[in-house]
Structure formats: structure tokens, C-alpha cells
Amino acid sequence: DLMLYDPKGSSSGSTVSCDQPFCAATYGGKLPGCTASLPCEYSVMYGDGSTTTGYFVSDSLQYNQVSGDGQTRYGNGSVTFGCGAQQGGDLGNTNQALDGIIGFGQSNTSMLSQLAAAGKVKKIFSHCLDTITGGGIFAIGEVVQPKMKSTPLIPNMPHYNVKLKSIDVGGTALQLPSHIFETGEKKGTIIDSGTTLTYLPELVYKEVMAKIFAKHQDMTFRSIQDFLCFQYHERYTLVFNTESSYN
Template sequence: MMMMMMMNMWWKWKACSNSILLLLLMLIMLLAMIDGGCGMKLELIHRNSPNNNETSTSLVERITELYERDMVRQQHMIYRRLRHTHSHSTRRKDRETATSIAMRIRSAADYGRGEYFVRVKVGTPGQNFRLFVDTGSDLTWTKCRYHCKTTNCKSLPVRLVQGEGRLINNKRVFRADFSSTFNTIPCSSPMCKIGLSHFFSLATCRNPTDPCFYDYGYMEGSRIIGFFANETVSVNLTNGRKEKLQNVLVGCTEYMEGDFRAADGVLGLGFSKYSFTAHLVEEFGAKFSYCLVDHLSPRNVSSYLLFGHVIVGTKLLSNKQYTKLVLANELGSLYGVSVSDISIGGVLLKIPSQVWDVNLGGGTVLDSGTSLTYLSAQAYDLVMAALLKSVSKLQRLSVDGVPFEYCFNSTGFDESLVPRLRVHFTDGARFEPPVKSYIIDVAMETKCLGFVSSEWPAPSVIGNIMQQNHLWEFDLEQSTLGFAPSTCT
């Protein structure tokens, strides 16, 4: 019966086609019926299965290979989907799925500073510089020396350099004259008079050929004076290649007041139209991230500052959480977060709500350029009182030169007895820093409660020591902040 049925099928198929494909289909159906079922059953063997004789690597090597293939596959699928749904996308849309900028970020502890820095090349040919990473400011600048190329142009106005600062004359300085891509921004241009006004540009021109000068101040009292230019900045990409970023707004700083010994300038990552971050949005997407290693790490220990949507693998110690970024006019170009309270040992401190309200002069910002964590007096008093209970039995010390109210002899200190501090965000996310981020080593056998009180009204500041050993991911398009504890490796 079975043979008759097969012969009938054969003559019908032959009348329609002599295709080899139909012969294969007939063979498969015959095998399926012989097996006693009405469907097709094929054995699937994983490429890393022990039954696959082509596989001879160890389990660890197999898992590693599997992960690497999966990552390549995922990126390829995302890329294809975006190409399909946005066939008329700009160059940035294609680039954001392809690669990212990767800068190694290091602690400046070896230089006696509390900031973090990256190394970049500025100009053509590139000159190497060490720049502080600062999410709390907009201007990217280097110590600089420049001779105007026109007869009527002077460099710095004499009236600006009568303070207690100094002209730049050290060896590590950007020699703008040696760069073929250095282009000053004219003082008489609309960009100087209007666009750069929030950068403290000095739009009063002595001569039409003068560059656009700035007199830029920082919150801690430092001051720099120089002029604006467009320049090429060379960076490394996550795919191993190098990229030349053209027409990046940079400051050529010729005079300064304050301590910038450990760095040659600042990489301004603030949320503004002309910051370094804003320049990269068009090419790499509106996302950047960093992971800050322990603030006492030597300079040979590093992690990454990344711009773009392809993230270099960083080991996370728990799932990533997300909270809203507050990008409000009241905070200028600072990155704010919406805090609702702080708890110590699981107990909410019931800090007055106006402390966290940006519309009432409060709020909270995340700042990589500030080392310590500042709390307005109402929050500070409650946090300090709750933490003091765990260290009050240890000998209190007076330490000259530190801004902390309470320091103690750490002999016999047991970190496990310290109640955990958590920052609670209004949307339910919670940030729990390690104890070492708020009970800080300041000297041999000496620790301090690492908070500083700030006068009201002012936003509270989560500084870089509190941020250490965490991945922070800023998505400027979605206005979200992702974070998770990490080894930063």
C-alpha cells in the first residue's frame, strides 16, 4: 500500500516537474513515514556540543567564543534593523551601532589630585595632553601658546592678566602655531558675541582680527583666560581604529589662576551646545558612560570613558538601574538627578523635600570634576548624625587641612558595622555606594565621614569619590541615567 501511494506521488510530481528539489522532498517524507510519525524529526547539534567532533577546545574557551559570536551577531542584527527602518538615516545613525570612542580614564591620585583624567591628541600633527574629565563644566581647553598671524592682532588683552595668576610658560603646552588645523574664532563673529556668551566670551573687540577671548571661572575659584578656536582632536575607537574629530571647539588658555599642575587642561562634558559631548552627539549618538576606578588607584590602573552606543564590556556586580536625568535650566549645563531621600541602615532620614527640589534652589547633581560629596545643611546634619553612631566609640581626631567635620582613629574600625547608605530616587531606583566612598581614608590609620555641608540654597553634589566603582551611563536622548556597581575592569 505504501509503495502504491509513493508511485502515484512520483508520477504526479514527474508530470509537474523533474526538479531535484521534489525528489529530496519525497525522500524526506518517506523517511518520516518509516520512522512511524507524520512529521519531520532532525537532530540539532550545538556547535559547542561534545558530540561535535570538530570541537576540541575547553569549556571556558567555548563559552568565551560563544559570547564573542553572540555579541557580533547582536550588533549585526541591530545594525540591519536600523538600516531597514531608517533607510534615510544620517551618518550618525549608522555610526552609533558600529563603534564608539574609547578613552582610558585614570585617577590623578599619583599627582596629588582628586580628579580623573584622559589623554588626548590635539591639533595636526597631534600633540599629547592630559585633561581632567569634568561633567560639571562645558569648555574644553589646554594650556596654550599662540602668536597671532596678522600684524594688528594681539594675544591676551593686558587688562585681563593683572590678577594673582600666571602666564602659561611651561613645557607641556599646546603650540597652536605648529598645528595646520588651528582656526581662531573671530571676536566680531556672531558665534563670539551670541553663541559663546555663556562661556564668558569677551565680545568687545579692539580689532576686527582679534580672536574671541574668554574669561572663564570655576566653582572652586579657579580662573582661566584665553581665546576660542576650532581644532582637530584625535581619539581611539572601540574597533581599534583612530578617528580625527574636526572643528572641535577648544580653548587656548594663556593665563590661569588656581592649581592645574596635574593636568594640561579640561575635557568639558557639560550638557550644553558647544561642549565636547555635544560635538560627538551628531556622529556617535547621544550617549556616554564612564566607570571610575578607586580614587586612590595609581595611574597604571584605568577604565574607560566612552561615547556612543557600543559599550566596552565592564564587569557589573548587579543589574543596572535607571533613573531620570534632570536637564533643567535651573541647573545650567549640569547633570541633575531627582532624589527623594537618603536612608541609613534602611531607615529613611525624612530630609525636607525642598532640599531636593530644583525649582526651590535645591536639587542634586552628579559631577565628575568634584571630588567630595556636598549636602545642604538640612540633609548633612541628618546624615552625619546617623553615621556617627557607628564610629563614636573610636578615638576622634583633629586633622588639619581637611574639610571634614568628623575624623577618627581607624584602628579597630570594622566596616561591616557601618549602616549602609542609600540614595533614593523619585522613580524607585536606589544608589548604594561602598562604605569606602563615604568613610574615607585621609591618612595612615585615619578616616573621616566624607561629607561636606553646603550653604542653602544650592544643589547637593554627588562627587567622584562617591561615584567610584560604578558604571554611569548618560543617555541624553532619553534623559536617563543608568548605573550599577562595577569593578571597572
């Protein structure tokens, strides 16, 4: 069963009206026909065609804060977020429906940005996936230990864009035209924690598959749902090399 957020069930939650500063900041000014009694509404469409519409609410976010030596302490902060009234596409499908989507974008209205602006955390988050048993760790704020390798983001972009330098398949760099890595309108390399698949331009995809099947010509495809898949039991490494630094 889904555990959807219910503003009526929260003693600290409140609806954001369209005349409040948050709504004006989100839409670049006061909305036409806005009165104090009307909620600040939103509508979002994601890359896979899923949609969510609803209204903004403010409530207290509770979380565990690492205090050192593997210990945690209670933390909380007031944040404004979208309360979904209607979901479409995969978000509304019973097989892939979600309790909700947490916003960690670069804009000042994202949940992370609000917590950082209030001095609760540093404006950093880390997403570490466990590829063996599934799941993983999602950390808000700076991770001091272990020392982590970071990739700088390209500034003033609507998504988390990074500069891709090359692609290695099994230790061999693909020979690709330099323009394939350029960042611009509707092109570039995006890191998206909400996307489980790696999407590649057709040229890059063909080169990757050619490298794999050149060494493993006995592998065959089979269809699983909408995808063509192949089974592989050995270790094979696909590396995306970016501009990196240590923090």
C-alpha cells in the first residue's frame, strides 16, 4: 500500500496560497487572478511522460543527522513541497506507483536548497547505490569520511549537467567525434538520480554494443517487456570519464 502524504493528517502542515512569496518566486511573479484563498498549484511532466499535478504545502521535515562515531541525532526543518493530487503515466500505474518524489534540483525552491538556505545542511547530497543486494544510502550534506571523488557541475544549466570526456568499454576508449560530448540546447550529459536507465545517442549506443559483441559473439538478445536484453555472467566495465576532482 502507498503511504501518500496527507496534509489533513499533519498538525504542522499548511497549504501555500498563490499570493505567498514562495509561489511568486516559483513563477516569477504573482499569478493572474490570484487571491489569498487560492492554493499555489503546479504541474510537472517528466522525461518518461509521467505527470504529477497538485498544490504546494509547507511542513516540517524530520531526519536523522550524523553527529560522529556512527551516531545520529534528531533534526528537522520547515520545507515547502508539492502535494500531488493527480499522477499520470508510470506514476499513476499500480505496478510502478510511488509514495512521492523528493526534489533535489538546483533551483532555490528544491528541498535541498531550502534546507541549505536555513543553515540546516550544506548544499551537497550523495547517492550511493548497492549493486549487490539493492538499495543504498542517500545522504544530505557533506560526507567527510570516506574521502570522495567529485565531478563539477556545469553552471547555469536546468539539469545536473557534467562535462563528459570519453567512454571506455572493457578498458578500451571508444573512438567518437568530439561534438558528441558538447553541452548545449537539448544535448549534453545529465546525471539523474531518478532515472534507472542510461540513455545514449544512437551513434554511441552502436559503438558500445559493437565493442561488447566483438568479444562475445555468442550472446543473443531476448525481449523483456519493452527492452531487448542479453544475459552476461562475467565482469564487464563501462566507464564514463568526466572532469573530476577530489573534495
